[in-house]
Amino acid sequence: MKKILLIFGVLSLLIFIRPALGLNTAQTNQVSTTTVQQTDEDTEESFIVNAIDGIKQFYNFTGFANATPGHLIMIIIGIIFIYLGIKFDYEPLLLVPIGAGIIIGNIPFVAGLQTGIYESGSVLNFLYFGVVKGIYPPLIFLGIGAMTDFSSLIANPKLMLLGAAAQIGVFITFIGALYLGFNLQESAAIGIIGGADGPTAIFIASKLANGVNILEDGTVVKNLIGPIAIAAYSYMALVPVIQPPLMRLLTSKKERKIRMKPPRAVSQKEKMIFPIVALILTTFISPSALPLLGMLFFGNLLKESGRTERLAETARTKLIDIVTILLGVTVGASTQADIFITKDSMLIFALGAFSFAIATMGGLLFAKFMNLFLKGDDKINPLIGAAGVSAVPDSARVAHIEGLKSDPHNYLLMHAMAPNVAGVIGSAIAAGILLSFLG
Amino acid sequence: MTPIPLETDQLSEGYVILITGMLIVFTSLLVLTIFFKYGVPILLYVYKIITKGRDKKIEDIAIAVDENFTGEIAAAIATAVHLYLHEQHDNENAILTIKQARKLYSPWSSKIYGTQNRL
Numbered sequence: 001m002k003k004i005l006l007i008f009g010v011l012s013l014l015i016f017i018r019p020a021l022g023l024n025t026a027q028t029n030q031v032s033t034t035t036v037q038q039t040d041e042d043t044e045e046s047f048i049v050n051a052i053d054g055i056k057q058f059y060n061f062t063g064f065a066n067a068t069p070g071h072l073i074m075i076i077i078g079i080i081f082i083y084l085g086i087k088f089d090y091e092p093l094l095l096v097p098i099g100a101g102i103i104i105g106n107i108p109f110v111a112g113l114q115t116g117i118y119e120s121g122s123v124l125n126f127l128y129f130g131v132v133k134g135i136y137p138p139l140i141f142l143g144i145g146a147m148t149d150f151s152s153l154i155a156n157p158k159l160m161l162l163g164a165a166a167q168i169g170v171f172i173t174f175i176g177a178l179y180l181g182f183n184l185q186e187s188a189a190i191g192i193i194g195g196a197d198g199p200t201a202i203f204i205a206s207k208l209a210n211g212v213n214i215l216e217d218g219t220v221v222k223n224l225i226g227p228i229a230i231a232a233y234s235y236m237a238l239v240p241v242i243q244p245p246l247m248r249l250l251t252s253k254k255e256r257k258i259r260m261k262p263p264r265a266v267s268q269k270e271k272m273i274f275p276i277v278a279l280i281l282t283t284f285i286s287p288s289a290l291p292l293l294g295m296l297f298f299g300n301l302l303k304e305s306g307r308t309e310r311l312a313e314t315a316r317t318k319l320i321d322i323v324t325i326l327l328g329v330t331v332g333a334s335t336q337a338d339i340f341i342t343k344d345s346m347l348i349f350a351l352g353a354f355s356f357a358i359a360t361m362g363g364l365l366f367a368k369f370m371n372l373f374l375k376g377d378d379k380i381n382p383l384i385g386a387a388g389v390s391a392v393p394d395s396a397r398v399a400h401i402e403g404l405k406s407d408p409h410n411y412l413l414m415h416a417m418a419p420n421v422a423g424v425i426g427s428a429i430a431a432g433i434l435l436s437f438l439g
Numbered sequence: 440m441t442p443i444p445l446e447t448d449q450l451s452e453g454y455v456i457l458i459t460g461m462l463i464v465f466t467s468l469l470v471l472t473i474f475f476k477y478g479v480p481i482l483l484y485v486y487k488i489i490t491k492g493r494d495k496k497i498e499d500i501a502i503a504v505d506e507n508f509t510g511e512i513a514a515a516i517a518t519a520v521h522l523y524l525h526e527q528h529d530n531e532n533a534i535l536t537i538k539q540a541r542k543l544y545s546p547w548s549s550k551i552y553g554t555q556n557r558l
Contacts, residue, residue: 055537087495164468169458178453187453240485262510269486277479278471285467422468429467433460 020134030223048395066108070337078102079333090238091394094198097325098233101332105157119335128330131225134206136327137199138295143200143320144392145275145299146312150340154270159384159415160371162424165366166388167430169194169359173351174434181346185209185221188434189314190348193232194355195427196239196391200292201232202331204431210439226334230351233331239394240401241359243386246404249363251382255371256406258381260415268306282429288439289432298429327426356389363388363419380415387416390423 059065080097085092104124109115117124130136133376153160168405174191182190189209192201202225235242247256279297283290302312335338367385374380381402387396396416 031490154475154479157472160468160472160475164465166495168461171460175450175453175457178450184449186458257511265508265510265513269483270475273479273482274475277474281470281474282467285463285470311521410515423534425471426464426468429464430460434456435465436458437456 012415031036053066057089058296061110063108066110068108068337070341071106073106074335074337075341078106081234081332089183091233093123093324094233094328095237095290097328098332102335103332104329105333105336110380111268115223117330117336124333125332127326130323130326131202131229131334132191132206132210132212134203134291134352135345136287136323137203138207138228138291139323140199140320140327141165141428142295142299143291143315143317145296145301145339146316147320148300148303148392148424150274150298150300150421151266151271152414153421154266154274156415158405159380159418160422160425161370161391162363162367162380162385162419162427163424164388166359166423167195167426168362169355169357169389170177170356170427170430171436172354175353176348176354180351182210182344182347183215183221183439184306185215186212186224189224189228189439190351191355192306192427192431192434193235193348193352194359194389195430196232196236196389197358197424197427198229198232199327200227200427200431202327203292204434205229215333222344223339224344224348226336226340227348228352229331230335234392235352235356236394239356239389239391240398242356243395243398243401245289246357246360247277247364247383247386247399248352250361251368253406255368255382256403257291258379258409259407260379260381260412263378263414268304271304272301272306275304278425282425286429287434288435289428290437292428292431293425296424319340328370338397357398359392360386363423381410381412384412384416388419388423389427390420390427392420392424393417395423396420 002201064415077103078099081102081159083099084090085095085099086368093337105117109117113119114122115124117128119125124421173194174187174192177187178184179189189201189205192204193297202416203333205228208258209224209228211225213221215221223265224237241439275297279293279301282293286293299315301314301317310354362384364382365385366388367380367382371379371382383399384396394421396413398415400413403410
């Protein structure tokens with residue numbers, strides 16, 4: 001009871017002495033008008049009016065006064081993301097930070113206090129800098145490189161082509177977006193969703209559709225980083241839903257039962273040669289992909305060299321975790337309702353699903369095409385073609401599970417990892433090409 | 440990166456990017472494929488010749504392992520290790536109760552303890 005009285009006393013004291021301290025100059029004008037109206041009232045009542053005005057002013061700064069339907073919709077979407085991540089275990093490491101970020105980004109506030117992610121100088125804006133300038137994606141690639149085992153790819157190099165075939169999704173979507181009226185840069189950024197690679201998509205979006213670049217005809221490109229990142233990551237989480245129907249549609253029962261011979265053992269020397277050679281070859285062909293591929297293969301070299309285990313360990317655990325946290329939250333927060341809820345975002349979501357489907361089909365059909373030239377033991381199970389849409393390791397797991405459904409003793413995971421990691425390389429190269437044409 | 444000037448029409452430029460893009464993606468991964476199919480074995484062979492005599496013993500072991508060590512054996516070993524590490528039914532914890540059974544004060548034959556702390 002004493003405490004309550006004390007707090008109440010302090011609060012009322014603060015309210016009374018506020019005009020004396022000149023805390024709210026804007027409010028003093030209103031105060032003078034009210035006192036004019038109430039000249040015959042005693043002074044205590046004018047204090048009460050004063051206090052009510054203070055509360056009103058405070059109310060105008062709260063989220064309740066500034067909320068729009070857009071904010072509420074986005075907050076609900078954020079909560080759904082968190083729910084999906086926790087309840088169904090759909091990529092919780094991404095969906096939970098993004099969901100929390102969406103809530104953070106959509107708390108209504110009065111502009112001008114350096115709180116919002118798009119207000120220069122705010123803390124969130126500083127963290128968002130890493131997204132806008134494409135700093136986070138290469139760091140994530142470093143961690144992915146330090147995690148990835150390329151041995152199944154080295155054992156069976158021809159599977160690399162499946163990773164290339166799946167990139168058709170990127171380019172077809174690019175054309176589709178052009179037809180829907182996006183300009184070249186925006187279309188390229190949307191197309192890369194088909195690469196099924198979150199960091200790559202963010203990287204390209206931050207370079208091409210960042211709301212800063214000025215086009216040849218003088219217009220400024222739209223800021224599509226938020227929708228593209230959200231689309232890429234949510235479809236990556238939905239790979240187990242999108243891919244299986246297409247797999248069953250495009251392959252026969254017999255093809256799904258094809259058993260592939262186990263990959264040969266790969267020596268350490270080959271594993272060490274791979275990142276160096278692949279780095280040099282791919283970046284010579286597509287130098288714009290250097291930040292992504294350079295970091296990817298550098299991370300892999302750290303892993304395979306056998307001498308830098310400490311660095312590899314940090315890259316694949318602590319470093320990638322830190323960057324994922326920052327990336328998830330800021331990408332989520334960048335979906336501020338007034339920028340996010342637009343017709344473009346809806347189109348991007350539709351195109352994203354389309355590009356995933358095309359990429360999956362590209363991989364599957366190309367695997368079938370390759371089978372025309374392969375004999376006996378060398379035949380490829382077309383299911384692993386679908387793993388060519390990076391989305392490591394989800395799509396490989398989906399291929400594996402679909403294989404098990406047709407033949408419970410057919411373990412495709414190791415084989416599916418090869419096109420899967422090739423897809424990462426392929427989509428980074430595709431990103432580099434798009435950047436070099438349009439950057 | 441300076442943009443490469445192409446036709447002014449967006450759609451035709453889009454198709455140019457589509458075709459060249461797919462072509463480049465395919466060629467770059469094809470180059471990688473060919474290199475790892477043919478280039479790396481040659482490299483390793485050259486390396487073997489250069490370092491002949493120095494680590495012949497290790498080399499012999501490597502070849503012997505390579506011939507028989509397939510993915511199936513690896514899978515079997517991995518399964519065995521997994522079973523050993525994660526499903527050790529032989530070494531289960533003997534405490535079967537969920538309730539915390541540890542007592543703060545436990546002179547084992549104390550009469551007062553037996554009357555007051557019934558589980």
